Amino acid sequence: MDKLRAYLNSMTPDKQEEFARLCGTTIGYLRKAISTGQQLGESLCINIDRESAGGIRCEELARSVDWAYLRGTGSSVHATEAA
Template identity: 70%
Template sequence: MDKLRTYLNSKTPEKQDEFARRCGTTLGYLRKAISAEQQFDVQLCINIEVESGGAVRCEDLRPRVTWAKLRGTAEAA
């Protein structure tokens, strides 16, 4: 969540609102979730990664999900 907080804080308030809308949510929700250390759903994680251009990755938001497997980048056992 720290990466998302840092990413948002690097933007103007207008750009923060725009980013949240592109992710399919509101800035208020993102800020509340960050402060409460709330878990984002998988689709929102994906949207945040895409809309941030990879600056905030899914792994930063939900580290317990095996994203490498979903991405097809997991090493074979």
């Protein structure tokens, strides 16, 4: 979340609002989530990844999700455990 905080802080307030809107949320929600260490939902993580042009990766926002499997860049952690 530190990377998301730094990314937002690098923007003007208007750009922060626009970024949040494009991600499908509000800057208030993002700031609250950052300050409380809340895990963001998968769809919001994907939107942030997309709108930041990969600057903030899904993997950094929701570590419990097997993003490598979803991206097709690695084998599923769960499949490996089951083997």
